[in-house]
Amino acid sequence: MNFKTILSLAALSLIGANAAPVNNECQCNNRCQGYLVQFSENAYTCLTPANFYTLRGKHCINVKGHFSNQTNIYCVDEENSNVNLCNKSSNGYNYDQCTRNLYFAARSMSLEISIYNEDQVKAEVFCQRRKGYYLESDDEQYVCLDINDKEDNNRPECVTIEGDNNHTYCPSETDTNVDFCDPKKEGYDSEKCFRFLRMAASQNNVKLGSNNKH
Structure with a gap:
């Protein structure tokens, strides 16, 4: 999924693509501490400068003004967005x-929008589409835990998830950017991988169980 692919997808969703002038009576005008992007008279979203917390849990994009060479990361302020x-x-x-x-x-506002951290976004989207668990750390390392219920599965870094006792999950070979979790990579280290999974899971509010090998 690259940005050109996104723009070439089928017609826009029902909220429409044309930015309407911001309604001066909209209370969101005063609350939005960034760019208020309005899709229609009653559909709007507020983009505010990113911080550590919004980068981890909100929809974020790169934003650059047409008359500026600087690109900054902005995230959707959900409290001031109704889309x-x-x-x-x-x-x-x-x-x-x-x-x-x-x-x-955003084009009518003289803003250029592009994808923030495309590889990581793609990994998260594809992982969730497969019903996996996407875990990322503070230093932009990430792992997708895919369902792997094979009886002959003996990978020591595979885990269970508390509250989901029906499946075993293993690091994906595709939507993961840490070599020590991939048995096919030279830097593979199951113990290091398991420690990373524990750390990343705690940062993403996921409680790991064990596959009885740790």
Whole structure:
């Protein structure tokens, strides 16, 4: 999934792609501490400068003004946005549609929108589509835990998830950027991988069990 692919997808979602002038009576004007991007008269989202917490849990993008050479990271302020497809906490969240709509709507504001950290975003989206657990650390290392219920599965770094006793999960070979969790890589180290999974899981509010090898 690259940005050109996103822009070439089918027609925009029902909220529309044209940015309407911001309604001066909208209370969100005063609350939004960044860019208020309006898709229609009653559909808007607020983009605010990113920080450590928003980068981990919100929809974030790169933003550059047409008359500026500087690109900054902005994230959706969900408290001041009413478009569910851009709110990561909503069941209606859709990364592709949100980014596509923001791209077109922001053009009328002389803003350029691009994907923030594309490889990591792609890994998270694909992992979640497979019903896996996406875990990332503070230093941008990440692992996707995929379901692996094979009877002959003896990988020591595979784990169970508390509250999900029906499956065993193993680090994916594709949507993972740490070599020590990939048995096919030279730097593979199952003990180091398991320690990383414990640390990343605690940072992402996921409670790991064990596969009885640790």
